[in-house]
Amino acid sequence: MKKIVSSAVTALLLLGASSIALAQTVIVTPEQETVVREYVKKKPLASIKLPGVELNVGSTVPETVELQTIDAPDITYRYVVVDNRTVLVDPGTRKIVRVID
Incomplete structure (x- = not known):
């Protein structure tokens, strides 16, 4: 009985950890990416440099960088050109x- 309870607790912990990882994954659909590309072409920004910031998913953009709103339905993200x-x-x-790119 103790082994069954231990296995159940382990399974719940693994399930919880995997759902947290899934919650952190952001999916940008191909349609949304197309909308963003078209919007940025219409309203281009000057490219900036961000020394010390790697352009990787999950990296944080400094507070000093002004993020631009994308005026399109279903897009809650902001953008900057780096x-x-x-x-x-x-x-x-x-x-x-x-x-x-």
Whole structure:
């Protein structure tokens, strides 16, 4: 009985950890990416440099960087152009959710 309870607790912990990982995964659909690309073409920004910041999903954009709103339905992210790459950022956490070349 003790072994069954231990196995059940282990399974619940693993399930909880995997759901947390899934909750942190941000999915930008191909349709949303197309909307972003078209929007950025229409309203281009000057590219900036961010020394010391790696352009990876999950990296944090400094508070000093002004994030631009994307005026499109179903897009809650903001963007900035860094090293001529469009970077989608979660405005609440300032974490990069997608880098578009």
